[in-house]
Amino acid sequence: MIYVVMGVSGCGKSSVGELLAQQLAIPFYDADDYHPQSNVDKMSAGIALNDEDRWPWLQLLNEQMQSWQASGGAVLACSALKHDYRERLAGNLSGLVTFIYLKGGFEILLTRLQGRKGHFMKSDLLKSQLATLEEPAQDQAIIVDINQPLEVVVKQIIEEI
Template sequence: MPDARPVFVVMGVAGTGKTTVGAMLAGRLGWTYAEADDFHPPANVEKMAAGVPLTDADREPWLAAIGRWLDERAAAGEPGVVTCSGLRRVYRDRLREGRPQVRMVFLEGSRELIARRLAARHGHFMRVEMLDSQFAALEPPQPGEGVTEVSVEPPPTEIVDAILRAHPEALGAAATDA
Protein backbone atom coordinates (compact mmCIF):
# COMPACT_ATOMS: atom_id res chain seq x y z
CA MET A 1 0.00 0.00 0.00
CA PRO A 2 1.34 3.47 -0.80
CA ASP A 3 2.32 5.81 2.03
CA ALA A 4 -0.79 7.07 3.75
CA ARG A 5 -1.47 10.71 2.95
CA PRO A 6 -3.44 12.83 5.43
CA VAL A 7 -7.22 12.68 5.21
CA PHE A 8 -9.21 15.19 7.23
CA VAL A 9 -12.54 14.32 8.81
CA VAL A 10 -14.29 17.63 9.50
CA MET A 11 -16.84 16.96 12.21
CA GLY A 12 -19.43 18.66 14.40
CA VAL A 13 -23.15 18.98 14.91
CA ALA A 14 -25.41 20.08 12.05
CA GLY A 15 -24.99 23.75 11.21
CA THR A 16 -21.36 24.14 12.26
CA GLY A 17 -20.24 24.67 8.67
CA LYS A 18 -18.73 21.26 7.99
CA THR A 19 -19.62 21.40 4.29
CA THR A 20 -18.38 24.96 3.81
CA VAL A 21 -15.15 24.44 5.76
CA GLY A 22 -14.51 20.95 4.36
CA ALA A 23 -14.94 22.06 0.75
CA MET A 24 -12.85 25.18 1.34
CA LEU A 25 -10.07 23.17 3.01
CA ALA A 26 -10.03 20.64 0.17
CA GLY A 27 -10.03 23.45 -2.38
CA ARG A 28 -7.15 25.24 -0.69
CA LEU A 29 -5.11 22.03 -0.67
CA GLY A 30 -6.22 20.80 -4.10
CA TRP A 31 -7.52 17.56 -2.57
CA THR A 32 -10.55 15.37 -3.16
CA TYR A 33 -13.60 16.35 -1.10
CA ALA A 34 -16.55 14.19 -0.03
CA GLU A 35 -19.74 15.33 1.69
CA ALA A 36 -20.93 13.00 4.47
CA ASP A 37 -24.59 13.55 3.60
CA ASP A 38 -23.96 11.80 0.28
CA PHE A 39 -23.06 8.59 2.15
CA HIS A 40 -26.43 8.31 3.93
CA PRO A 41 -28.81 5.66 2.63
CA PRO A 42 -32.16 7.09 1.47
CA ALA A 43 -33.93 5.75 4.59
CA ASN A 44 -31.69 7.90 6.81
CA VAL A 45 -32.39 11.02 4.79
CA GLU A 46 -36.13 10.31 4.96
CA LYS A 47 -35.97 9.90 8.75
CA MET A 48 -34.04 13.14 9.26
CA ALA A 49 -36.32 15.04 6.88
CA ALA A 50 -39.26 13.81 8.95
CA GLY A 51 -37.60 15.09 12.13
CA VAL A 52 -36.69 11.64 13.46
CA PRO A 53 -33.21 11.38 15.01
CA LEU A 54 -30.97 8.61 13.72
CA THR A 55 -30.03 5.67 15.93
CA ASP A 56 -26.65 3.97 16.11
CA ALA A 57 -28.09 1.23 13.89
CA ASP A 58 -29.15 3.86 11.33
CA ARG A 59 -25.66 5.33 11.33
CA GLU A 60 -23.93 1.95 10.83
CA PRO A 61 -24.11 1.80 6.99
CA TRP A 62 -23.27 5.51 6.79
CA LEU A 63 -20.11 5.14 8.89
CA ALA A 64 -19.14 2.01 6.93
CA ALA A 65 -19.44 3.95 3.65
CA ILE A 66 -17.30 6.80 4.96
CA GLY A 67 -14.76 4.24 6.18
CA ARG A 68 -14.60 2.70 2.70
CA TRP A 69 -13.97 6.18 1.23
CA LEU A 70 -11.10 6.68 3.71
CA ASP A 71 -9.66 3.28 2.78
CA GLU A 72 -9.90 4.08 -0.92
CA ARG A 73 -7.88 7.26 -0.36
CA ALA A 74 -5.24 5.33 1.59
CA ALA A 75 -5.02 2.53 -1.00
CA ALA A 76 -4.50 5.09 -3.75
CA GLY A 77 -2.02 7.10 -1.66
CA GLU A 78 -4.29 10.14 -2.00
CA PRO A 79 -5.08 12.81 0.58
CA GLY A 80 -8.62 14.06 1.03
CA VAL A 81 -11.24 15.80 3.12
CA VAL A 82 -14.58 14.32 4.19
CA THR A 83 -17.25 15.66 6.50
CA CYS A 84 -18.90 13.54 9.18
CA SER A 85 -20.79 14.63 12.28
CA GLY A 86 -18.66 12.26 14.41
CA LEU A 87 -20.92 13.00 17.36
CA ARG A 88 -19.90 10.05 19.51
CA ARG A 89 -16.42 8.90 20.38
CA VAL A 90 -17.23 5.38 19.20
CA TYR A 91 -17.92 6.80 15.71
CA ARG A 92 -14.65 8.73 15.71
CA ASP A 93 -12.71 5.71 16.97
CA ARG A 94 -14.28 3.58 14.26
CA LEU A 95 -13.22 5.99 11.51
CA ARG A 96 -9.67 6.22 12.90
CA GLU A 97 -9.15 2.52 13.63
CA GLY A 98 -6.32 1.23 11.45
CA ARG A 99 -6.16 4.57 9.63
CA PRO A 100 -3.18 6.58 10.87
CA GLN A 101 -3.72 9.08 8.05
CA VAL A 102 -7.01 10.36 9.55
CA ARG A 103 -6.92 13.83 11.10
CA MET A 104 -10.08 14.72 13.03
CA VAL A 105 -11.16 18.37 13.20
CA PHE A 106 -14.07 19.28 15.50
CA LEU A 107 -15.96 22.45 14.59
CA GLU A 108 -17.20 23.77 17.92
CA GLY A 109 -19.81 26.43 18.58
CA SER A 110 -22.60 27.39 20.92
CA ARG A 111 -26.08 25.97 20.45
CA GLU A 112 -27.44 29.51 19.96
CA LEU A 113 -25.04 30.38 17.13
CA ILE A 114 -25.58 27.05 15.40
CA ALA A 115 -29.38 27.30 15.74
CA ARG A 116 -29.28 30.70 14.02
CA ARG A 117 -27.25 29.22 11.18
CA LEU A 118 -29.59 26.26 10.76
CA ALA A 119 -32.64 28.55 10.76
CA ALA A 120 -31.09 30.55 7.91
CA ARG A 121 -30.27 27.43 5.86
CA HIS A 122 -32.74 26.44 3.15
CA GLY A 123 -33.13 23.27 1.12
CA HIS A 124 -31.41 20.90 3.58
CA PHE A 125 -33.06 17.90 5.23
CA MET A 126 -31.64 18.73 8.68
CA ARG A 127 -34.10 21.04 10.40
CA VAL A 128 -33.38 23.30 13.36
CA GLU A 129 -35.76 21.17 15.45
CA MET A 130 -33.23 18.34 15.19
CA LEU A 131 -30.41 20.34 16.75
CA ASP A 132 -31.29 19.30 20.30
CA SER A 133 -30.91 15.63 19.34
CA GLN A 134 -27.50 16.42 17.83
CA PHE A 135 -26.28 18.10 21.02
CA ALA A 136 -27.80 15.29 23.13
CA ALA A 137 -25.81 12.70 21.14
CA LEU A 138 -22.60 14.78 21.08
CA GLU A 139 -19.71 13.46 23.11
CA PRO A 140 -17.23 16.33 22.79
CA PRO A 141 -13.67 15.22 22.06
CA GLN A 142 -11.61 14.67 25.18
CA PRO A 143 -7.96 15.57 25.80
CA GLY A 144 -5.71 12.88 24.40
CA GLU A 145 -8.25 11.84 21.78
CA GLY A 146 -6.21 13.50 19.03
CA VAL A 147 -8.93 15.79 17.75
CA THR A 148 -8.21 19.38 16.73
CA GLU A 149 -10.94 21.71 18.03
CA VAL A 150 -11.67 24.88 16.06
CA SER A 151 -14.26 27.53 16.88
CA VAL A 152 -16.93 28.21 14.26
CA GLU A 153 -17.27 31.86 15.24
CA PRO A 154 -14.68 33.26 12.77
CA PRO A 155 -15.32 33.37 9.02
CA PRO A 156 -14.69 30.09 7.17
CA THR A 157 -11.39 31.29 5.67
CA GLU A 158 -10.05 31.88 9.19
CA ILE A 159 -11.29 28.48 10.32
CA VAL A 160 -9.40 26.84 7.43
CA ASP A 161 -6.30 28.87 8.34
CA ALA A 162 -6.56 27.60 11.94
CA ILE A 163 -6.84 24.00 10.74
CA LEU A 164 -3.76 24.37 8.55
CA ARG A 165 -1.79 25.99 11.38
CA ALA A 166 -2.64 22.98 13.54
CA HIS A 167 -1.75 20.54 10.73
CA PRO A 168 1.28 21.83 8.81
CA GLU A 169 1.81 18.31 7.41
CA ALA A 170 -1.19 18.98 5.16
CA LEU A 171 0.61 21.85 3.49
CA GLY A 172 3.64 19.62 2.94
CA ALA A 173 1.43 16.93 1.38
CA ALA A 174 -0.28 19.53 -0.80
CA ALA A 175 3.08 20.83 -2.00
CA THR A 176 4.11 17.33 -3.12
CA ASP A 177 0.82 17.03 -5.05
CA ALA A 178 1.62 20.11 -7.13
Protein backbone atom coordinates (compact mmCIF):
# COMPACT_ATOMS: atom_id res chain seq x y z
CA MET A 1 0.00 0.00 0.00
CA ILE A 2 1.12 3.54 -0.75
CA TYR A 3 0.03 6.20 1.74
CA VAL A 4 0.07 9.75 0.37
CA VAL A 5 0.10 12.35 3.15
CA MET A 6 -1.35 15.44 1.49
CA GLY A 7 -2.24 19.06 2.16
CA VAL A 8 -0.93 22.58 1.78
CA SER A 9 2.53 23.68 2.81
CA GLY A 10 2.89 23.86 6.58
CA CYS A 11 0.31 21.20 7.43
CA GLY A 12 2.98 18.73 8.58
CA LYS A 13 3.19 16.32 5.65
CA SER A 14 6.85 15.48 6.21
CA SER A 15 6.66 15.20 10.00
CA VAL A 16 3.52 13.08 9.92
CA GLY A 17 4.78 11.04 6.96
CA GLU A 18 8.12 10.23 8.60
CA LEU A 19 6.50 9.11 11.87
CA LEU A 20 3.79 7.15 10.04
CA ALA A 21 6.38 5.37 7.88
CA GLN A 22 8.43 4.56 10.95
CA GLN A 23 5.43 3.06 12.73
CA LEU A 24 4.36 1.09 9.64
CA ALA A 25 7.97 -0.03 9.00
CA ILE A 26 7.98 1.16 5.38
CA PRO A 27 10.09 3.83 3.63
CA PHE A 28 9.22 7.53 3.61
CA TYR A 29 9.66 9.80 0.59
CA ASP A 30 9.05 13.50 0.10
CA ALA A 31 7.60 14.54 -3.27
CA ASP A 32 9.49 17.84 -3.03
CA ASP A 33 12.71 15.87 -3.57
CA TYR A 34 11.46 14.90 -7.04
CA HIS A 35 10.72 18.41 -8.33
CA PRO A 36 12.88 19.44 -11.28
CA GLN A 37 15.15 22.40 -10.56
CA SER A 38 12.95 24.68 -12.68
CA ASN A 39 10.02 24.09 -10.29
CA VAL A 40 12.19 24.69 -7.23
CA ASP A 41 13.49 27.92 -8.79
CA LYS A 42 9.95 29.16 -9.46
CA MET A 43 8.75 28.41 -5.94
CA SER A 44 11.88 29.95 -4.42
CA ALA A 45 11.11 33.12 -6.37
CA GLY A 46 7.59 33.16 -4.93
CA ILE A 47 5.97 32.05 -8.20
CA ALA A 48 3.21 29.46 -7.92
CA LEU A 49 3.53 26.38 -10.10
CA ASN A 50 0.96 25.84 -12.84
CA ASP A 51 -0.41 22.53 -14.07
CA GLU A 52 2.12 22.36 -16.92
CA ASP A 53 4.89 22.52 -14.29
CA ARG A 54 3.26 19.73 -12.29
CA TRP A 55 2.29 17.10 -14.90
CA PRO A 56 5.82 15.69 -15.52
CA TRP A 57 6.51 15.75 -11.77
CA LEU A 58 3.29 13.87 -11.00
CA GLN A 59 4.06 11.31 -13.72
CA LEU A 60 7.51 10.71 -12.23
CA LEU A 61 5.96 10.29 -8.79
CA ASN A 62 3.46 7.76 -10.14
CA GLU A 63 6.33 5.76 -11.64
CA GLN A 64 8.16 5.87 -8.31
CA MET A 65 5.00 4.80 -6.48
CA GLN A 66 4.69 1.76 -8.74
CA SER A 67 8.24 0.78 -7.83
CA TRP A 68 7.66 1.38 -4.11
CA GLN A 69 4.45 -0.69 -4.21
CA ALA A 70 6.34 -3.55 -5.85
CA SER A 71 8.88 -3.31 -3.00
CA GLY A 72 6.32 -3.48 -0.19
CA GLY A 73 4.80 -0.01 -0.01
CA ALA A 74 5.78 3.44 1.19
CA VAL A 75 4.61 6.74 2.62
CA LEU A 76 4.82 9.79 0.34
CA ALA A 77 4.45 13.39 1.48
CA CYS A 78 2.90 15.30 -1.44
CA SER A 79 0.67 18.37 -1.57
CA ALA A 80 -1.73 16.70 -4.09
CA LEU A 81 -3.95 19.78 -3.92
CA LYS A 82 -6.32 19.02 -6.79
CA HIS A 83 -8.47 16.00 -7.54
CA ASP A 84 -6.76 15.71 -10.96
CA TYR A 85 -3.34 15.60 -9.26
CA ARG A 86 -4.48 12.80 -6.96
CA GLU A 87 -5.86 10.88 -9.93
CA ARG A 88 -2.54 11.23 -11.76
CA LEU A 89 -0.61 10.15 -8.68
CA ALA A 90 -2.75 7.06 -8.11
CA GLY A 91 -2.94 6.38 -11.86
CA ASN A 92 -2.68 2.66 -12.48
CA LEU A 93 -2.40 1.85 -8.76
CA SER A 94 -6.16 1.65 -8.25
CA GLY A 95 -6.99 0.40 -4.77
CA LEU A 96 -3.34 0.53 -3.68
CA VAL A 97 -3.14 4.22 -2.73
CA THR A 98 -4.62 5.76 0.41
CA PHE A 99 -4.68 9.55 0.65
CA ILE A 100 -4.35 11.14 4.08
CA TYR A 101 -5.45 14.78 4.12
CA LEU A 102 -3.94 16.95 6.87
CA LYS A 103 -6.51 19.69 7.33
CA GLY A 104 -5.79 22.97 9.07
CA GLY A 105 -6.93 26.58 9.17
CA PHE A 106 -5.08 29.53 7.68
CA GLU A 107 -3.73 30.90 10.98
CA ILE A 108 -2.12 27.65 12.19
CA LEU A 109 -0.66 27.02 8.72
CA LEU A 110 0.75 30.55 8.48
CA THR A 111 2.28 30.32 11.96
CA ARG A 112 3.98 27.05 11.04
CA LEU A 113 5.32 28.43 7.75
CA GLN A 114 6.67 31.57 9.40
CA GLY A 115 8.59 29.37 11.84
CA ARG A 116 10.38 27.45 9.06
CA LYS A 117 13.96 28.04 8.08
CA GLY A 118 15.62 27.02 4.82
CA HIS A 119 12.53 25.74 2.98
CA PHE A 120 11.86 26.91 -0.58
CA MET A 121 8.11 27.36 -0.07
CA LYS A 122 7.40 30.97 0.87
CA SER A 123 4.57 31.74 3.29
CA ASP A 124 3.02 34.20 0.81
CA LEU A 125 2.22 31.21 -1.44
CA LEU A 126 -0.06 29.79 1.26
CA LYS A 127 -3.06 31.78 0.02
CA SER A 128 -2.41 30.52 -3.50
CA GLN A 129 -2.26 26.92 -2.28
CA LEU A 130 -5.46 27.28 -0.26
CA ALA A 131 -7.21 28.76 -3.32
CA THR A 132 -6.00 25.79 -5.42
CA LEU A 133 -6.89 23.15 -2.81
CA GLU A 134 -9.76 20.84 -3.71
CA GLU A 135 -10.40 19.07 -0.44
CA PRO A 136 -11.01 15.34 -0.82
CA ALA A 137 -14.34 13.94 0.32
CA GLN A 138 -14.58 11.62 3.33
CA ASP A 139 -14.75 8.59 1.04
CA GLN A 140 -11.63 9.68 -0.88
CA ALA A 141 -9.18 10.18 1.99
CA ILE A 142 -8.51 9.84 5.67
CA ILE A 143 -9.06 13.40 6.94
CA VAL A 144 -7.19 14.51 10.05
CA ASP A 145 -7.26 17.83 11.91
CA ILE A 146 -3.68 19.09 12.34
CA ASN A 147 -4.47 21.21 15.40
CA GLN A 148 -3.33 18.46 17.77
CA PRO A 149 0.01 16.89 18.73
CA LEU A 150 1.94 14.98 16.05
CA GLU A 151 1.67 11.68 17.91
CA VAL A 152 -2.13 12.06 18.15
CA VAL A 153 -2.39 12.79 14.42
CA VAL A 154 -0.39 9.66 13.55
CA LYS A 155 -2.31 7.52 16.07
CA GLN A 156 -5.59 8.65 14.48
CA ILE A 157 -4.27 7.78 10.99
CA ILE A 158 -3.15 4.31 12.08
CA GLU A 159 -6.57 3.69 13.64
CA GLU A 160 -8.23 4.68 10.33
CA ILE A 161 -5.90 2.44 8.31
